[in-house]
Amino acid sequence: MKGQLGELEDAVMTVVWRWNRPVTVREVLxxxxxxxxxxxxxxxxxxxxxxxxxxxxxELDGRAYRYTPVSTRAAYTAALMHRAWALGDDPGAALTAFVGTMTDTQRAVLAAALGAAAGGGP
Incomplete structure (x- = not known):
């Protein structure tokens, strides 16, 4: 998948992800x-x-296309995070600053994700 989405592209994808089934341009409109x-x-x-x-x-359905997302919203968000991580010259400092802006709830979600990634389960 190429590049991040612009503002209107993101709005369209949000609708497509929300429908969670193949959609037409008319439905998104x-x-x-x-x-x-x-x-x-x-x-x-x-x-x-x-x-x-x-x-x-x-996929063509009669005279209209039906569109489905290639991946999930979570996968797109993860790709954005990875891209942002790669931009900095000091990833540790960037991560520390990012975690410093998180709420307690967000830190708990992060801790659970790190535990799951390490094989500790949710």
């Missing part, structure tokens, strides 16, 4: 129009771009 004024052709173009980036797969 209706969902997005609850919060913003947006044209069908804009959504179609954005979904095509996200498909080209490798985040969506599509």
């Amino acid at each position: 209706v969902d997005l129009q609850r919060d913003r004024s947006i044209a069908y052709t804009t959504v179609m173009t954005v979904m095509d771009k996200v498909h080209q980036k490798g985040w969506l797969r599509r």
